Amino acid sequence: MAEAKRICLIDDERDFTELAGTLLGFQGYAVTTYNDSQEGLAAVQGASFDAVVVDIMMPKMDGISVMRSLRQTGHEKGPLFALSAKRLSDEERKFLLTNNIHFVQKPFEPRRLVELIREALAR
Helix, strand or coil, X not given: CCCCCEEEEECCCHHHHHHHHHHHHHCCXXXXXXXXXXXXXXXXHHCCCCEEEEECCCCCCCHHHHHHHHHXXXXXXXXXXXXXXXXXXXXXXXXXXXXXXXXXXXXXXXHHHHHHHHHXXXX
């Protein structure tokens, strides 16, 4: 039996990480959640995840900074997913496009995130 794919969810909204983590867990993924962007970044830099989901609007360190750090240091080569309820600036949109980061506009159906992760990991 294959080992479960590891997913890291970083979002300051605890309700979201609990719901999305549960849904992904039911799909057979091993999910680790962080409600603090800096803790999540440190975790991803110190471990191996198959995919990382990051909210863009977070206190302390925004999600763009988290993903920029991951891409620049080469710590995360797997699929990255950016989530946000805000309208992205041209600079943010360009960063996501040039770094092959999937963008999901909030609000969305959590099952949609499960589908997107499944598709990305199947490639």
